[in-house]
Amino acid sequence: MTCMTTLSAIPKALTRRRALQAPVAALASCALPAASAQGAPPSSAPAPLQIVGPWEISGLAPASSGHVFTRMQVTETLLDAADDGQPRPALAQRWRRSADGLVWQFELRAGARFHDGTPVTAPAVVRSLQAAQVAPALLSQAPIESITAPDVGTVLIRLQRPHTALPALLAHSSTMVLAPASYGADGKVRSIIGSGPYRIAVLVPPQQVETVVFDGYDGPRPAIAAVRYLAASRAETRALMAESGQADLAYGLDPASLRRLRRHAQTPAAARRAQVRIESVTLPRTVIVKHNAGLPALRDVRVRHALSLAIDRRGIAHALMGDETLAATQLLPPTLGAWHNPHLSPLRHDPQAAAQLLQAAGWQRSGDGLRDPAGQPLQLVIRTFLDRPELQLIATALQEQWRLAGIAVKVSIGNSGDVPLGHRDGSLQLALAARNYANVPDPTGTLAGDFSPTGGDWGAMGWHSDAVVQALHALMRTNPSPERARALRATVTQALQTELPVIPVAWYRQHVAVGQRLAGVTLDPLERSYRLTAMEWNAA
Amino acid sequence: MKTTLSPSANAYAAFSAPWAGLLLRRLVQVVALSMLIGTLCFFMVRALPGDLATRIAAGRYGYDLVSNAAADAVRAELGLDHPAGLALLYWWRDMATFNLGQSLVSQRPVWEEVAHHLGATLHLSAAALAVAFAVGLPAGLWAGLHPRGWVDRATWLAAVALRAMPPFLLSVLLILVVAVQWGFLPAGGGESQASVVLPAITLGLGLAAGLARVARAAMREVVQSPFFEFARTKGLSDVQALVRHGLRNAAVPVTAYLGVQALFLVEGALVVETIFAWPGIGHALVHAVFGRDIPVVQGTALCMGLMFVVFNLLVDAACLALDPRHSRKVAR
Numbered sequence: 021m022t023c024m025t026t027l028s029a030i031p032k033a034l035t036r037r038r039a040l041q042a043p044v045a046a047l048a049s050c051a052l053p054a055a056s057a058q059g060a061p062p063s064s065a066p067a068p069l070q071i072v073g074p075w076e077i078s079g080l081a082p083a084s085s086g087h088v089f090t091r092m093q094v095t096e097t098l099l100d101a102a103d104d105g106q107p108r109p110a111l112a113q114r115w116r117r118s119a120d121g122l123v124w125q126f127e128l129r130a131g132a133r134f135h136d137g138t139p140v141t142a143p144a145v146v147r148s149l150q151a152a153q154v155a156p157a158l159l160s161q162a163p164i165e166s167i168t169a170p171d172v173g174t175v176l177i178r179l180q181r182p183h184t185a186l187p188a189l190l191a192h193s194s195t196m197v198l199a200p201a202s203y204g205a206d207g208k209v210r211s212i213i214g215s216g217p218y219r220i221a222v223l224v225p226p227q228q229v230e231t232v233v234f235d236g237y238d239g240p241r242p243a244i245a246a247v248r249y250l251a252a253s254r255a256e257t258r259a260l261m262a263e264s265g266q267a268d269l270a271y272g273l274d275p276a277s278l279r280r281l282r283r284h285a286q287t288p289a290a291a292r293r294a295q296v297r298i299e300s301v302t303l304p305r306t307v308i309v310k311h312n313a314g315l316p317a318l319r320d321v322r323v324r325h326a327l328s329l330a331i332d333r334r335g336i337a338h339a340l341m342g343d344e345t346l347a348a349t350q351l352l353p354p355t356l357g358a359w360h361n362p363h364l365s366p367l368r369h370d371p372q373a374a375a376q377l378l379q380a381a382g383w384q385r386s387g388d389g390l391r392d393p394a395g396q397p398l399q400l401v402i403r404t405f406l407d408r409p410e411l412q413l414i415a416t417a418l419q420e421q422w423r424l425a426g427i428a429v430k431v432s433i434g435n436s437g438d439v440p441l442g443h444r445d446g447s448l449q450l451a452l453a454a455r456n457y458a459n460v461p462d463p464t465g466t467l468a469g470d471f472s473p474t475g476g477d478w479g480a481m482g483w484h485s486d487a488v489v490q491a492l493h494a495l496m497r498t499n500p501s502p503e504r505a506r507a508l509r510a511t512v513t514q515a516l517q518t519e520l521p522v523i524p525v526a527w528y529r530q531h532v533a534v535g536q537r538l539a540g541v542t543l544d545p546l547e548r549s550y551r552l553t554a555m556e557w558n559a560a
Numbered sequence: 561m562k563t564t565l566s567p568s569a570n571a572y573a574a575f576s577a578p579w580a581g582l583l584l585r586r587l588v589q590v591v592a593l594s595m596l597i598g599t600l601c602f603f604m605v606r607a608l609p610g611d612l613a614t615r616i617a618a619g620r621y622g623y624d625l626v627s628n629a630a631a632d633a634v635r636a637e638l639g640l641d642h643p644a645g646l647a648l649l650y651w652w653r654d655m656a657t658f659n660l661g662q663s664l665v666s667q668r669p670v671w672e673e674v675a676h677h678l679g680a681t682l683h684l685s686a687a688a689l690a691v692a693f694a695v696g697l698p699a700g701l702w703a704g705l706h707p708r709g710w711v712d713r714a715t716w717l718a719a720v721a722l723r724a725m726p727p728f729l730l731s732v733l734l735i736l737v738v739a740v741q742w743g744f745l746p747a748g749g750g751e752s753q754a755s756v757v758l759p760a761i762t763l764g765l766g767l768a769a770g771l772a773r774v775a776r777a778a779m780r781e782v783v784q785s786p787f788f789e790f791a792r793t794k795g796l797s798d799v800q801a802l803v804r805h806g807l808r809n810a811a812v813p814v815t816a817y818l819g820v821q822a823l824f825l826v827e828g829a830l831v832v833e834t835i836f837a838w839p840g841i842g843h844a845l846v847h848a849v850f851g852r853d854i855p856v857v858q859g860t861a862l863c864m865g866l867m868f869v870v871f872n873l874l875v876d877a878a879c880l881a882l883d884p885r886h887s888r889k890v891a892r
Binding site for chain 1 (some may be wrong): 609610611614615617618619620621622623624625626627628629630631632633663665668676726731732735736739740743746747748749750754812834836837839843844847850851873
């Protein structure tokens with residue numbers, strides 16, 4: 021009897037059991053390759069150079085993600101820029117400007133080829149530049165009459181009026197040159213076919229790019245054969261990837277991770293773990309407080325100076341940016357050589373002077389802070405955003421320093437778009453941002469936008485100075501002599517220092533964690549390139 | 561006389577009715593859920609503070625280039641000035657043709673984006689489930705068979721600790737110990753096969769903690785039941801009784817518990833995927849919400865909803881297959 025029951029139960033039990041076994045087996049098979057991959061023997065070629073950064077590939081349009089591809093040296097722009105912003109040849113090996121400054125002629129490098137094997141021709145360049153004339157691509161700022169190709173190796177740009185910043189605009193990643201085959205029938209970019217020393221091997225938006233050396237490049241062959249880029253949105257992840265040896269270059273480190281990495285590098289006990297060193301470069305980027313000078317409280321320049329005097333810049337720079345020399349003494353940092361004015365009296369920290377200025381401006385100290393004669397408290401909201409890890413920390417430090425001065429400030433953390441939006445609808449009171457004055461290598465255009473008569477999305481609000489506008493106009497439109505240019509720049513920097521249409525807080529230093537196996541690492545202060553072609557593997 | 565039917569016909573009769581009912585119910589659920597999720601997402605994203613065009617421009621061009629000019633260009637290109645209802649109507653129309661639309665930020669078809677992220681999330685979820693099974697089940701079963709033994713106490717302690725620990729803390733601890741100190745596994749990214757291990761362990765351990773406790777309770781109940789007692793009285797050894805009568809009975813509550821825990825997987829994935837830079841759907845959803853990329857929010861939320869339904873369907877099916885009482889009851 022027992023035997024009978026077991027036998028009759030077998031077929032049914034088996035089908036059910038099989039049905040139940042299948043998903044379990046499937047689960048196990050998912051986990052298995054992962055386990056076996058760890059034991060895979062390393063191949064003889066070094067693993068690709070791994071870069072990790074915060075910048076995602078949000079679409080293939082050059083204005084969105086061109087910077088990813090120019091930095092990885094997949095695509096080239098017509099012109100390049102030296103560290104000080106001076107134009108340098110790139111796809112154009114020579115260029116010249118007509119005497120009236122209206123016609124610019126660019127001669128292309130004869131040996132340049134796209135990654136699909138076709139030569140880089142003037143019509144291809146014209147097509148890319150024309151596509152880059154649409155906002156927000158920066159070439160839309162230039163008064164361009166026409167872009168033409170008189171012959172296969174020459175590009176001609178005619179302007180409506182002189183624009184000295186044109187070479188800088190032509191070095192911006194949104195003007196990168198793509199092969200005609202990159203564009204789809206609708207004119208949108210479908211694939212990235214550039215002309216740089218590396219070509220795309222794998223592209224998985226929004227996070228991953230892999231490149232290999234392009235054999236048809238007309239320059240010297242790079243020592244690093246393959247490169248990977250990964251976008252990781254959390255700063256801790258990027259630092260840990262560098263620390264574990266997974267990433268060779270980690271960009272965008274948060275202050276806490278930076279301190280930990282430095283400490284590990286210095287402590288002998290942790291020497292085994294200290295696989296990374298930190299490379300730094302000062303960027304032409306300044307942490308600023310943008311403010312609405314149209315507000316009754318901020319219209320008074322004394323209040324703006326009081327806000328500035330209440331800021332302990334050295335403390336912020338030391339504690340939150342890891343280097344107290346980054347405390348801003350004026351808006352434009354020393355890296356912007358021509359624009360940094362050593363004759364200005366530096367911004368300083370002086371709470372007593374701040375209190376006196378506020379009192380002179382009619383603000384009375386009461387138990388819970390400052391009040392105007394009508395008894396209204398001095399309360400402001402500062403907006404900032406998450407894209408740079410230290411901004412929120414600096415905002416809370418400012419909140420505390422201003423609280424000590426009697427000014428109640430609320431921190432509102434949102435999206436970077438909230439700042440231009442608040443500028444437009446007038447709702448913005450204060451905003452903390454890291455403004456890049458070298459979006460294009462020459463800051464004149466950026467400054468002219470930020471301090472225009474109507475203000476700028478990331479610059480002045482409710483403030484303008486005719487002297488500044490005229491000086492910037494003269495720098496943009498005419499070709500002044502070096503002495504005259506210096507005087508014009510001094511006019512601008514002097515006005516910005518005395519009027520404080522934006523309050524500078526700190527300059528910026530880019531810190532990159534570099535893995536042990538990498539040599540020849542230099543950082544680009546203009547953030548245009550990872551400079552992979554100059555790197556090599558350490559012999560050890 | 562149903563017992564006289566051949567085994568296969570018997571099985572068919574027992575399975576078809578509940579299966580058809582189950583599938584039909586779920587299908588109606590899926591359609592209703594899709595429309596509801598898509599519509600809700602639409603209104604939720606539209607109701608969020610901030611200007612839509614400015615947010616999309618920030619998502620597309622980054623904070624160095626976002627400006628009012630960029631926002632105006634985006635507004636004109638995407639027709640964001642049109643009434644909101646019109647956009648929703650278009651979405652409903654597209655849904656009827658299984659078209660999820662185009663991302664407002666990357667301008668690629670949503671389906672392409674979502675498929676890539678969904679694949680990564682399914683991979684991670686399956687690996688996490690495998691970890692949960694491998695760790696939670698044996699511990700729970702052993703604890704159920706040997707109550708108040710040291711394994712029981714240890715799993716209790718571990719379960720409390722793991723359930724109390726937020727996934728982001730566990731992630732960072734695992735990276736610090738395994739990737740940084742021992743140098744074993746990749747700390748982040750999704751490009752190599754080994755990358756899945758740490759996020760899967762993070763998610764899987766949390767799941768295993770609950771699974772072990774439920775498995776213990778289920779096993780305990782089975783061991784104390786009269787039928788188990790009878791199985792041993794009739795002469796089966798402990799192992800035979802466990803394999804023939806114990807495991808399957810204990811499997812029913814454990815499987816049902818997994819259905820409830822699907823939420824844990826989805827919710828945990830949001831955090832874990834971000835920390836490990838895993839290109840999954842939770843990560844995509846967070847970015848789409850920040851960038852106000854409505855079609856991608858709708859698409860990813862839809863996929864997460866469908867994942868939830870499909871997972872529950874699988875759990876229901878497994879329960880049905882495991883528990884013949886249930887199918888007979890429904891068949892009758």
